[in-house]
Amino acid sequence: MNYQQARVALLFTTMISTFAGCTGDDGKVGAAGTSGADGADGYDVLVAVTNVEANPDATDGVDGCNFGGQLFKTGLDDGEGTANNGVLDADEVDESTFLCNGRDGRAMLAASGRIEPGAYLSLDLTQASENLSYYAQVVVNGQVIDHAEYSQLFSPFISQITVVDSVSIDGDLNVTELNDGNFALLFCGAPLGVDRQDTSTALYYTVIDLAGATTVAPRVLTGIDCDDGWRERTPLVTLANGDILMAVDRDSVAESQDPETGELIPAVPAQVDLRRYDAAGDLISSTRFDDAVSVLDGTYFGLAAIGDGFALLHSTATEIPADPPAQGEEPTYEYALQLDIYNAANTITASQTWAGLGLGSEPAMSVNADGNLNILLEAVSALGGDRWNNYNSETRAMVVAPTGDVVADVLLSNTYSYLNSISQSANGNWLCSFEYGGPDSTAYAVLNSAGELVSASQVYTEHEPTEIASLAFPDGSFGSIFFEDESLVGNLQCVSNEGQRVAPYTQFTGPIGPGYDRHFVKAISNHELMMLFVPYEEQSGVQMLRSARGYLELRVESATEVRLYNWAASAVDAVLSAN
DSSP states (O other): OOOOOOBOSOOSSEEEOOOOOOOOOOOOOSTTOOOOOOOOOOOOEEEEEEEEOBOTTSOBTTTBBTTOEEEEEEEESOOTTTTTSSOOOGGGOOEEEEEEOOTTOOOOEEEEEEEOTTOEEEEEOTTOOSSOOEEEEEEETTEEEEGGGGGGTSOOEEEEEEEEOSEEEOSOOEEEEOTTSOEEEEEEEEETTSOTTTSOOEEEEEEEOTTSOEEEEEEEEEEEETTBBOOTTOOEEEOTTSOEEEEEEEOOBOOEEOTTTOOEEOOBOOEEEEEEEOTTSOEEEEEEEEOOOOTTTSOOEEEEEETTEEEEEEEEEEEEOOSSOOTTOOOEEEEEEEEEEEOTTSOEEEEEEEETEEESSOOEEEEOTTSOEEEEEEEEETTOOOGGGTOSEEEEEEEEOTTSOEEEEEEEESSOOSOEEEEEOTTSOEEEEEEETTTTEEEEEEEOTTSOEEEEEEEETTOOEEEEEEEEOTTSOEEEEEEETTTOOEEEEEEOTTSOBOSOOEEEOOSSOBOSSOOEEEESSSSEEEEEEOBSSGGGOEEEEEEEOOSEEEEEEETTEEEEEEOSSSOEEEEEEEO
16 A cells, blocks of 8 residues: 655754864963863764665665665765765765665655654654554764664763752661652761761751752751661651651660669550651651560551551561460560551541561552552561561552552562562552562562552562662653662663553663662653662762653554654654654
């Protein structure tokens, strides 16, 4: 079948401005040395597109086209006597690429032009037939490469700044986004210049905006000791009314006797202190509840905001009295995993209990658009429980209604997942990014709002993560970020809303690399993400890094349009075609 060839833009001789500036040699060094002479002007990169007649004797796509097509020529406008004249002369051609028509004589549809970061090049398929193949190439330094190769050749890094430089950081960074779009940061640290071995660290609070400017100067939150009670991975959330909520450990206190009065002081069990602050960092309230000690490998908590209230996920251990009582024997416990849902008055309105289970690591929690609670957790069997050797550990994804009723409980892996992260898209699908233990790898899965698997767990066995975070872009696609354990290089794997990988993972790092501590990440557009982290050299302060997704995406938008999206950090000159 033949049809009219449609050309969208720049299908004839086209000039694409890509300047490559040069400078001359430096002048001699001296007290009043002069600068060297300026270098010659750079040359434009030109692209010329011409029609190719059918040649049945040609090697299709090599020295011509059997059924006709187009020839794309590229090169610098640097010809002798013709430099910078805007015409690609024969002696200026550096590379030639044939795009050939199909066997039935259909003409090649094509569009070309410069695509700015975050934008796209469109090809109109209104006059096209079915069963088309699509191609996209980009011009880089006068050379033509396939769009899929771009992400492996160029860094997605955009910028990096220091946002907290007045405090020496010690340990993880805890971040929550406030209702006004700013970000509250919590971290342990000490003033710069002091010997940390002789100085106890304090818990600091500060607020920055999306540009990295400070809106609340770093201040110490009193009543919380970084050496006793503050856990580096303490859950931190923002409630609907703007309050900030965190859960702080309170260790058990043994029974003792007052040395002066001899009065017996009763024992105090381990507790959790639920503390509310306003956006300025002022304490609003503090509420404690008992938390029986668990032997499952420490105490972990999950926290999620539900309107002005919240949901708290934690392990419990209830001592079973011996009958008859036994002298000198260790007590036995009955373990359970418990979810409590609180209202704004800190009153429990619903609960759910899973007998015989406990948390083996910090879970991830979020609230879906339908109001249900999404949970990603490592569930450890209370019958054994050495998660480091992969015994009795499972990674699960759960959906729980605000009433406490379980909507779904999905097994993602039969391994531990010390690192867990959730990102939520507007259509209800959610990404679970987690450590896939034994071997130590990274994995992800996508579920819908009902807790049904959209994409089963997919594993990267070539990387051992030291930290994991995930994000959702405004268009509904996801990103999973993990720092590699040995290199501490940031890796971004982008996947579709249905969980398909849309490009090979990209690597990004700035002038100051990440450390081993937790990071925070947020998509600020379909093209760009922002990350906050504590670098390996903690004296460098909290860093804000911006990165692009880092790849070019060829996407069929509809039966009448195909697009090439530029998710890279720089503009690209591209050719998009179909036949």
